[in-house]
Amino acid sequence: MDLIVATPRGLYCPPGDFHIDPWRPVARAVITHGHSDHARWGSDAYLCQNDGAPILRRRLGDVSIRTLAYGERIDINGVTVSLHPAGHVLGSAQVRVEYGGEVWVASGDYKTEDDGVVAPFEPQRCHVFITESTFGLPIYRWRRQGEIMAEVNGWWLANAGAGRASVVFAYGLGKAQRLLAHLDPANGPIVCHGAIEPMNAIYRGQGVPLPATKRVSDFSGRDAFAQALILAPPSAANSAWVRRFGEYSDAFASGWMQIRGNRRRRGVDQGFALSDHADWPGLIDAIHATGAERVYATHGATGALTRYLREGGLDARMLHTEYGEEEAEGGAEEEAVS
Numbered sequence: 001m002d003l004i005v006a007t008p009r010g011l012y013c014p015p016g017d018f019h020i021d022p023w024r025p026v027a028r029a030v031i032t033h034g035h036s037d038h039a040r041w042g043s044d045a046y047l048c049q050n051d052g053a054p055i056l057r058r059r060l061g062d063v064s065i066r067t068l069a070y071g072e073r074i075d076i077n078g079v080t081v082s083l084h085p086a087g088h089v090l091g092s093a094q095v096r097v098e099y100g101g102e103v104w105v106a107s108g109d110y111k112t113e114d115d116g117v118v119a120p121f122e123p124q125r126c127h128v129f130i131t132e133s134t135f136g137l138p139i140y141r142w143r144r145q146g147e148i149m150a151e152v153n154g155w156w157l158a159n160a161g162a163g164r165a166s167v168v169f170a171y172g173l174g175k176a177q178r179l180l181a182h183l184d185p186a187n188g189p190i191v192c193h194g195a196i197e198p199m200n201a202i203y204r205g206q207g208v209p210l211p212a213t214k215r216v217s218d219f220s221g222r223d224a225f226a227q228a229l230i231l232a233p234p235s236a237a238n239s240a241w242v243r244r245f246g247e248y249s250d251a252f253a254s255g256w257m258q259i260r261g262n263r264r265r266r267g268v269d270q271g272f273a274l275s276d277h278a279d280w281p282g283l284i285d286a287i288h289a290t291g292a293e294r295v296y297a298t299h300g301a302t303g304a305l306t307r308y309l310r311e312g313g314l315d316a317r318m319l320h321t322e323y324g325e326e327e328a329e330g331g332a333e334e335e336a337v338s
């Protein structure tokens with residue numbers, strides 16, 4: 001029996017009668033994380049991990065939310081359901097479903113490198129694994145976070161030395177807080193756009209230590225920003241909003257920056273290939289660690305990933321979903337904080 005199937009409303013567990021990250025309103029929605037393509041409005045009841053609840057509330061308003069700790073098991077119509085760390089953003093979870101001796105896991109979005117900010121990814125043994133594949137091509141191989149953050153801090157220091165502000169565009173939920181946690185506050189003040197600060201407050205409220213941040217309104221005069229690093233959502237790029245910083249250098253932090261043309265297309269001075277998704281080796285390792293014999297791939301380069309897995313002897317198939325590629329066009333995560 002298939003424990004999770006694709007339906008027009010979203011991934012569905014027939015024996016449990018619940019959906020996972022549905023894209024249409026349903027009676028009972030189990031949510032992997034708060035990005036807007038995974039946590040959509042209109043369902044009657046939501047289930048998510050404890051730390052994800054304040055994010056859902058901010059996005060969806062006063063909705064009915066039940067929460068679980070990581071690893072805590074509940075019974076839904078005879079199906080055992082539990083949530084396990086996905087390492088993607090605060091409260092992000094893989095959904096483990098067990099029924100009649102079968103175990104299926106739906107990953108949601110995940111990254112395999114421990115970012116030191118959110119609970120690190122924990123592979124779950126299962127018979128069938130539904131994996132994301134946003135960066136499911138062999139060209140995607142991330143450098144270690146420590147190396148990339150040393151580059152970001154060095155770039156900031158060089159700009160400050162030249163009397164230029166440093167503006168970094170990053171998605172407001174997850175990426176911005178990960179950057180923030182690893183910026184060196186000794187370099188100068190850190191300023192956050194109004195769309196990012198509410199998510200910082202949620203992270204802090206859930207016990208994630210982040211350095212002090214300022215708002216643009218705390219400063220007066222253009223020169224005031226010369227030593228500052230300013231974090232802003234991608235929608236602020238090339239807008240009137242950034243011109244207030246006087247002379248500045250800008251950068252975009254995203255896995256897509258690994259492709260040189262994407263930096264030019266964004267029109268920024270610098271790209272930092274920092275992603276909250278697994279790279280190609282991360283996907284392959286994560287899939288093998290589950291021991292699953294059948295794998296379904298959702299969003300991204302599902303064709304390349306499933307072909308590779310089939311050549312390795314796995315039963316790998318593509319699964320159609322309506323999840324966006326939040327890192328691709330930048331819409332989803334900005335909505336998440338509006």
Ligand SMILES: [Zn+2]
Pocket residue numbers: 033035038088109326
């Ligand atoms: Zn996501």
Ligand SMILES: [Zn+2]
Pocket residue numbers: 037038108109132299323324325326
């Ligand atoms: Zn996604």
